[in-house]
Amino acid sequence: MANTRIYVFNRFNRFWHWGQALLVITMLITGFEVHGSYSLFGFEKAVGYHTIAAWSLISLWAFAFFWLFTTGEWKQYIPTLEKVDAMIKYYITGIFTKAPHPFRLTQLHKHNPLQRIAYLTILSVVGPIIWSTGLLYIFHDYWTEWGLRAFVSLEWVAFFHTMAAFMMLAFVIVHVYLITTGHTIGAHLKAMITGWEEVDD
Amino acid sequence: MTNEQGRHLEAINQVKGKHMLRIRRSTIVLLLGWFALIGAGIAHASEAPPVKLNTTADHSKFKELQKQFKSGPEVTKACLSCHTEAARQVHRTKHWTWEFLNPDNQQRLGKKNVMNNFCISISQNYPFCTGCHVGYGWKDKNFDFTSEANVDCLVCHDTTGTYKKPAGLAGNPVVGKPMEMPPGSGKIVNPVDLARVAQKIGKTSRDTCGACHFFGGGGDGVKHGDMDSSLAAPDPEVDIHMDATGLDFTCSTCHKTSSHDVPGSRYKPTATEKHSAYIRGKADQGNPATCQACHGNTPHKTEILLKQVRMNTHAEKMACQTCHIPYFARGGVPTKLSWDWSTAGKLDANGKQFTIKDEHGHPTYASHKGDFVLGENVKPEYRWFNGDIKYTLLGDKVEKSDTPTPINRIDGSPVDGRSMIWPMKIMRGVQPFDPVNKTLVMPHTAGPGGYWKELKWESAIADGMQNMGAPFSGKVDFIKTEMYWPITHMVASKEKVVTCAECHTVDSRLKGIDGIYMPGYSKFGWLERVGWLIALAALIGVLIHGGARIYLSLRKAG
């Protein structure tokens, strides 16, 4: 099996990814402390870190969307059902027998079909739920002034925010694991650090 | 230097100038002249006669007050000779009538009518209780409430601190010669120099209001918990507004009074204020003693970006006091938290009344009163409260049970649009009641024939009830009661407020308060379970998957 190296993740890609990773993990840790699941920094500090990270994450997302749309990279997230069955089969059986990966990574197709669906869901469903409810949460002091009080209740805002947080948590767990399923255990991780991914010939 | 002073110095200068020319001395003379000038300037300034700036009338100069007064009413007559309307203004107030008609439910309240679970009621105890009446001579129920001379001006306007109205004299001070009080006790109370007090009359102060209000319930700090003698000259930690070395508020700075009618009420408190701060000229009939009267309804600066607190939202559902009074009885004076009358009446081996004291010397048991629980730095309890209070009055039916009978039932709910979450002192008691008529009772406690001396409930209650014209079966039992005291004084400095985490936690201060969502405390039943389950399932899933991969590749490797 000869190895080919291709350049999949450019600088912005990698910056975005790691920035997002760091912030999302910060949000999870501080968010669930705010939620009362454990205590680590203390409620007040947790809220503080969570808010700072929230603004950072929102800015990062805004940048990333701008970048995705101006560079055409958004096409990476167009969902496709093609080969989804093969992917699922690969994760269920092929991976154990070292069968070849059904998806060939190229610069034009960085994500396998399952990744596409997962990332699209995160970016277009979980993300928006989190930031829209998060923003409402942050601006709670202004609800009365803005006439929102009659339409939204903190309980529901918190409910959807927490629900999305659970989805994010599940995603992060699975995602971290799937990093190890590349050509070699460390291949994906290395790619996201250096930009270069080794792929099977 | 004012213009006038300038001209004056100029004139002196000219005179001095001629003088200097004559003696032809140089710089030293000039310097000396300069000092002389300064001296002349100072002398000039001190020529202005001293003036009192806090009043336009120096009462010590009034002929009417330069005499030997033989009684309180005699002083009052002198006051009224100038302040012609004062007594009739006082007549209209609760301080005089000890009566309040609740306009919402027509309940006739006021100290004259209600009961509490401390010393219970004033019936047949008038001469003792009325030591705190703004009048003279209320010794029984036949007191003349139309008498102008019997209004006590001094008790509120004394500035000397020497004017005292001992319990037992029906609101009169000791005048003339020293008096042994109580008789036979060997304790001597010296007479008050009424002329001196009258000549030094002034505005009300923390001391004058405090002389009664700090000692409610029969002793320092006993009743309120947020008012005791520590407020006479408090540190900022005890009360940020009254801070004697800081803002130095008196009671009337907030309880802004006109026509002698002090605003603020425990019978009809203002629980919610939905307005901005009062400004001059605004025709508003609101209560000037609320926090919002000065601070408005959105008092917190909201720095959304980095300082993440959403405090003004908190202020939409919570009284300011809830966060800003973290504990009551913070001044080193304990307050009574419960009082059990049912254990009163025990005697020691010699058949005498006795007292048990705690390590600080405060009684926790007294034969004539029963058992007490005292507390300092007490964390309040919290309740929704809209300002409506209904009293259990004499004649109202009560039922003995394990749930305490509320002496004053407070109303409030998260959805009535009028309630706020308030800190409360809830006074818990066990007090005598009539098990046959099923009513609370008003015993005669103080003075001859009262329970405190005789330790006989039946006769004490019969006496108190007969005075009120209320029926009494002759049977005595004891009933659990509770009484709500909204906490509003002893506002702490902003560094000492209740911290976020004291409520936003599983073991929240606001535990049990319904109708609010509180991150850190509130949970979403099933979402919680499903959420963690999915996360756990994901974790187990990847662990099994990874484990299988490792196992299979190890086996393959041999």
Ligand code: HEM
């Ligand atoms: C990965 C992203 C995020 C996760 C996992 C997350 C998670 C959480 C969780 C679990 C809570 C506790 C909710 C509760 O118990 O009521 C919370 C609270 C909160 N979140 Fe997030 N969150 C994220 C992103 C954001 C964003 C983007 C914003 C703002 C735009 C935000 C703003 C807030 C605010 C304001 C609170 C409430 C803090 C308070 O009590 O004052 N969060 N978050």
